[in-house]
Amino acid sequence: MNTEPASTSADQQAMRFGLFANFENPGGGFCAEALRESVLTVQHAERLGFAEAWITEHHFNPFSVSAAIFPLLSYLAAATTTIRLGSAAVLLPMRDILQVAEDAATxxxxxxxxxxxxxxxxxxxxLQFQHFGVDQATSRERLLEGALLLEKLLTEENVDFDGRYYRYQQVSIYxxxxxxxxxxxxxxxxPESIALAATR
Structure with a gap:
């Protein structure tokens, strides 16, 4: 039996850790303190060497007060220096894809x-689908089409896109x-979404 330690190579990465931040407001009522505490938690995670902090998007929920995910990410960008900041996750069927692309790029x-x-x-x-006026039956199609458009907007200029829900000609975001x-x-x-994620 081989008892020698496994060899390591320069291209192997060390284990990384991330934080999942719900921006929780367990006390209810005024949310400013809950927002401040969540920001402090992300800053503390950065000091501890966490590689990533993922911010949730929840709407119409008094417990998770992270509806405005891009303003939160912008604030965290100014309040941190090294930790990567993730959206977990932007609800594309309820969003204007052009605005998401502009916000993400910013x-x-x-x-x-x-x-x-x-x-x-x-x-x-x-309630999210109801209040945003989105048919839940079409939300998966909107997500997949929106994700394809979003990827093009973030990587290309003068984008042409002719989909079922989104149609643009020669659009660039800045x-x-x-x-x-x-x-x-x-x-x-x-299973369909998992397969799509795996193939892409």
Missing amino acids: VDALSGGRLLLGVARGGPFP PRPRQSRIPIWLAALS
Whole structure:
């Protein structure tokens, strides 16, 4: 039996840790203190050497007060220096994809290229679909088409796109992202979405 330690190579990376930040407001009522405490938690995670902090997007929820995910990420970009900042996740079916692309590119530029862009369908929360006026039955199609458009907007200029839900000609967003390709992550539960994430 071989008892020699496994060899390591220079291209192997050390284990990394991330923080999942819900921006929770367990006391209810005024949310400023909950927001401040969550920011302090992300800053503390950075000091401890955490590689990433992922910020949730929840709407119409008094416990998780992170509805405005891009303002939160922008604030964290100014309040930190090294930790990567992720959206977990932007609910694309309820969003204007052009605005998401502009917001994401702006946060990436402000943070020095630290943005990780998670996108999602919206989960089992009927109120979100109801209040945003989105048909839950079409949300998966909107997510997948929106994600393709978002990727093009963040990596190309003068984008032409002719989809079922989104149609644009010669559109470019500014500022351009700092990263040549912002990592896009897909939050997925269905086998179809998992397969799509794996193939891409």
